[in-house]
Amino acid sequence: MHFSAWVVIALIVSGSFAGLLGALVGIGGGLIVVPVLVLGFGVDIKIAIASSLVAVVASSTAAGSVYVGKGLANMRLGMTLEIATTLGGISGGLLAVLIPAKVISGLFAALMVVTSTLIVRSKELPKRAPPSSGENANSVDGQETVGQLSGSYYDPYHKELIHYQAERLALGSAVSFVAGIMSGLLGVGGGFIKVPAMTLGMKVPMKVAAATSNFMIGVTAASSLFVYFARGLIHPMIAAPIAIGISIGAIYGTSVSQKVSPGVLKKIMGVLMIFTAIEFFLKTMGVTFGI
Amino acid sequence: MNSNQESSALATDRKVVQFLLRAGLGLSVVLMFVGLVVSLSSGETTPTPVEMKSLFANGLTLGNHLMGAGVLLLGLTPVLRVLMLVYLWYREKDWKFAIIALIVFTTLMVSISLGGG
Numbered sequence: 001m002h003f004s005a006w007v008v009i010a011l012i013v014s015g016s017f018a019g020l021l022g023a024l025v026g027i028g029g030g031l032i033v034v035p036v037l038v039l040g041f042g043v044d045i046k047i048a049i050a051s052s053l054v055a056v057v058a059s060s061t062a063a064g065s066v067y068v069g070k071g072l073a074n075m076r077l078g079m080t081l082e083i084a085t086t087l088g089g090i091s092g093g094l095l096a097v098l099i100p101a102k103v104i105s106g107l108f109a110a111l112m113v114v115t116s117t118l119i120v121r122s123k124e125l126p127k128r129a130p131p132s133s134g135e136n137a138n139s140v141d142g143q144e145t146v147g148q149l150s151g152s153y154y155d156p157y158h159k160e161l162i163h164y165q166a167e168r169l170a171l172g173s174a175v176s177f178v179a180g181i182m183s184g185l186l187g188v189g190g191g192f193i194k195v196p197a198m199t200l201g202m203k204v205p206m207k208v209a210a211a212t213s214n215f216m217i218g219v220t221a222a223s224s225l226f227v228y229f230a231r232g233l234i235h236p237m238i239a240a241p242i243a244i245g246i247s248i249g250a251i252y253g254t255s256v257s258q259k260v261s262p263g264v265l266k267k268i269m270g271v272l273m274i275f276t277a278i279e280f281f282l283k284t285m286g287v288t289f290g291i
Numbered sequence: 292m293n294s295n296q297e298s299s300a301l302a303t304d305r306k307v308v309q310f311l312l313r314a315g316l317g318l319s320v321v322l323m324f325v326g327l328v329v330s331l332s333s334g335e336t337t338p339t340p341v342e343m344k345s346l347f348a349n350g351l352t353l354g355n356h357l358m359g360a361g362v363l364l365l366g367l368t369p370v371l372r373v374l375m376l377v378y379l380w381y382r383e384k385d386w387k388f389a390i391i392a393l394i395v396f397t398t399l400m401v402s403i404s405l406g407g408g
Contacts, residue, residue, distance in 0.1 A: 058365055061312050062316055065309045076385075079388060079392050082395045083395055086398040090401065144301065146297050146301070218368070222366045226343065229342065230343055230405055234341055234342075236355050236362060237335070243320070243362075
């Protein structure tokens with residue numbers, strides 16, 4: 001691999017897009033970063049996953065800080081589920097070292113197909129009411145309860161305060177453990193299974209679930225990042241530009257996500273990802289179409 | 292704790308955690324960026340692996356050392372966030388969640404010790 005300044009700039013730009021799309025479409029950075037590194041830059045799959053974990057910690061830290069400030073991320077709920085995600089993250093990181101690269105590539109391609117199908121089929125959320133004149137970027141939208149897994153948040157669409165109480169913690173923890181394994185094994189955040197588990201299983205409102213999941217991802221990805229770091233799989237010249245780019249993209253994307261309706265963008269991204277998954281699978285399995 | 296004290300404690304938690312996350316991310320991005328510039332300006336064009344423990348020894352180029360330190364600080368930022376919440380929740384006498392945060396912190400320490408070993 002020969003890295004000129006132009007390649008580094010291309011990595012920063014790719015990272016920025018991954019961060020922006022992650023914030024707008026909800027596809028975490030990892031599902032974009034790994035295929036971009038493997039297909040676009042010819043990076044080995046395990047090094048791509050290690051770099052992706054660095055990027056995922058960066059984007060989660062950037063977005064998480066915004067959601068914490070707004071009170072949308074329930075830190076007590078997040079911390080409770082993090083017991084399971086960190087155990088899963090370490091297990092996934094250790095498994096990744098043992099499992100052959102081709103199997104990991106196959107799993108990653110399958111994951112891309114599943115998540116992109118879910119994204120294409122997902123229903124559009126009701127549009128948010130336009131911000132009132134009194135609303136500002138620093139206002140607090142929600143609050144958790146001391147000593148409990150509950151809280152409240154202000155729903156601007158219905159203009160009312162919604163109270164919630166998290167239920168079925170065992171189910172949420174089981175899914176979080178699986179999300180942690182996937183994060184450590186494949187370098188993704190795992191929000192796409194944690195969010196439905198929280199909303200459908202634990203009865204947590206969508207906005208709170210998405211914010212809490214994002215807040216949790218930093219800790220989950222960090223738990224497996226250290227395993228990759230110990231195995232010498234972190235190549236700073238690849239990981240650093242991607243992480244710098246994704247931080248910029250995530251900060252900008254999180255700040256404009258309230259104003260953007262991602263409907264069409266989601267469908268395009270979903271279809272594009274299905275094709276990328278096929279190409280990714282074929283390339284990493286060694287199938288090439290020579291000209 | 293009455294509801295006013297509870298609101299004030301929650302607001303402090305949010306501010307402290309938000310500051311910690313932003314400071315950690317900001318500092319690690321600066322380290323990675325400076326390291327990247329140093330690497331490129333000294334003619335390094337081949338990405339080389341960096342192990343966590345090699346950051347505490349000689350042998351790395353300055354660029355890789357700085358970028359590696361940036362990656363380490365980035366990874367430690369969520370860990371420090373967990374540790375900070377152990378303290379904040381302990382101070383609020385929210386024992387249950389202080390213990391939960393301590394369990395998460397211990398798990399992360401196991402992960403880091405795997406890196407150091």
